Amino acid sequence: MTFKQLFFRLYDRKITSGAMSFGQTGIKKEDFTRLCTEEDFVFPREELSALCERMEASEAEKAALFEAAAPLWEKAEEEQA
Numbered sequence: 001m002t003f004k005q006l007f008f009r010l011y012d013r014k015i016t017s018g019a020m021s022f023g024q025t026g027i028k029k030e031d032f033t034r035l036c037t038e039e040d041f042v043f044p045r046e047e048l049s050a051l052c053e054r055m056e057a058s059e060a061e062k063a064a065l066f067e068a069a070a071p072l073w074e075k076a077e078e079e080q081a
Contacts, residue, residue, distance in 0.1 A: 003042050003068035004035060010065070014055050026054055042072040 001009075014020050022032075034041040043051060048069060052062040 001064075001068065002039075003065065003072055004039065006061075006064055006068050007035065010055060010057055010061055020055065024054065025051060027051065040072055040075065042069045042076075045069075045073065 011025070014025075015022065027035075031041075031043065042048070045066075048065060049062075052065065057065070
């Protein structure tokens with residue numbers, strides 16, 4: 001499963017249940033748009049960690065998100081080198 005798929009699985013569950021609103025996630029609207037439209041978009045590590053805390057992700061959910069994000073971070077780092 002891709003980072004995007006995993007993220008939206010968690011996000012949709014939290015929003016649908018009423019556990020939180022979009023505003024409470026702290027996601028910038030530009031980043032949310034990029035997440036929706038760009039296949040390789042991923043939040044920076046620190047931002048993803050904070051987002052997982054705000055969304056009260058379980059340790060398993062957080063680990064899965066970081067595992068899915070790792071190849072995207074590596075790709076971005078290679079492109080910058």
